[in-house]
């Protein structure tokens with residue numbers, strides 16, 4: 001017997017309709033390139049998103065066509081987030097930190113027909129323009145200086161007749177957006193989000209035990225809108241009707257802190273690098289910024305060091321919410337929210353749990369597997385994390401060679417090596433390729449990094465596996481000291497000693513000025529492995 005409920009399609013235009021009806025007067029604020037603030041309302045935003053849909057259809061763009069964006073976190077990007085899918089097309093966000101060659105590859109692989117590019121990113125576009133075939137290039141924020149052969153975004157909207165906007169009969173399983181994984185693992189691969197996945201992800205991430213977003217919030221995503229849809233925040237915030245604040249391209253600690261304080265932001269989100277920078281600035285100038293409205297800083301993308309979570313809480317009264325996800329998981333998978341029982345536990349135990357990646361949000365299931373099969377949920381046995389749910393990718397776009405990322409029974413193999421404890425808290429020990437395999441035993445590079453970053457003199461630490469004549473691989477720590485601070489190799493090893501088995505300790509610690517990063521702000525361990533490949537061979541040989 002079938003249930004007798006409406007067959008209501010879960011689509012992005014349904015979020016837009018709701019936002020306009022219920023939150024018309026709520027604000028959306030953007031920091032412009034000259035640092036001034038642009039403000040308008042949800043009503044303005046919704047009208048312009050619809051006009052964009054009309055304009056795209058007038059350009060001949062329709063169902064399934066890919067429309068790329070090369071933009072910062074800015075209001076025009078939000079309009080594209082809604083306007084492109086409303087036209088039946090697919091929003092394809094391009095990562096501005098990629099190499100031009102790689103961008104060209106991605107645009108061609110995706111078959112993008114249109115590009116929406118911010119004026120400030122035109123020099124980047126020029127570097128791959130002649131390697132791609134686009135039918136239209138639309139420039140935002142250009143004023144009177146739109147280059148030959150390109151279209152002015154504002155003029156397009158001005159000329160689009162809002163009255164001709166028609167809501168399409170969209171199927172919730174139609175593609176709405178697309179994002180390429182940033183290639184820390186091989187060639188970039190396209191993840192194709194459906195309307196349904198985005199709507200369900202928005203509901204799931206707004207739940208109290210996930211990110212806990214609501215209408216009263218003021219949300220500032222530092223995580224770029226070209227990185228896994230800014231963790232879905234623009235969609236989630238629009239669904240719940242929160243005020244939204246976009247930092248544009250001003251992502252240095254001082255600019256962000258000023259904006260967090262001035263706009264009374266309640267929830268913000270970004271990768272650990274951002275927060276480590278902010279922590280240093282707050283430590284230098286305690287009391288300089290009024291962050292009394294800020295109730296959660298969501299941290300993900302890389303592990304949030306336990307020491308950082310504790311420092312924010314104890315030195316500045318700020319709450320870090322640690323979450324995990326991937327481009328392939330829309331991206332939210334788990335969040336380290338404390339259960340009622342753990343909220344009664346001693347503070348140090350709470351920090352232990354909050355430094356884990358957390359429990360799966362509703363509708364997401366996790367398990368982990370090693371060579372002996374599925375691992376027990378004992379918090380000790382390591383295995384590769386597998387995941388399934390309505391917003392987890394079922395395959396990549398046109399990449400049959402990557403089919404082995406899914407198990408025979410259809411779970412996605414994440415490449416993250418984890419433990420899961422009896423309460424269901426997942427903890428990432430490493431990425432598969434970053435584990436240090438020392439004489440057949442596994443050493444977690446992340447556990448060592450986390451502990452090193454808890455040392456008061458250490459700004460950043462990356463631990464990599466380097467070849468070793470006896471043990472195949474041994475850990476090497478690469479450390480950046482805080483400005484004006486000193487520490488020796490011996491001091492740091494002494495600091496680690498009480499916390500790890502002897503054979504886990506790095507064979508050497510080298511000090512550098514900075515650690516190379518990927519386009520999404522993670523340590524580029526590949527480059528470190530390359531640079532220090534012979535380090536222990538020479539030292540021991």
Ligand code: ADP
Nearest residue numbers: 182183184300301302303323324325326327520
């Ligand atoms: P890429 O690393 O290729 O840029 P993603 O941006 O999709 O791809 O990153 C997903 C990966 O980031 C995860 O598989 C995991 O290794 C890492 N990651 C994400 N969140 C966390 C976290 N909270 N702690 C540790 N690692 C994380």
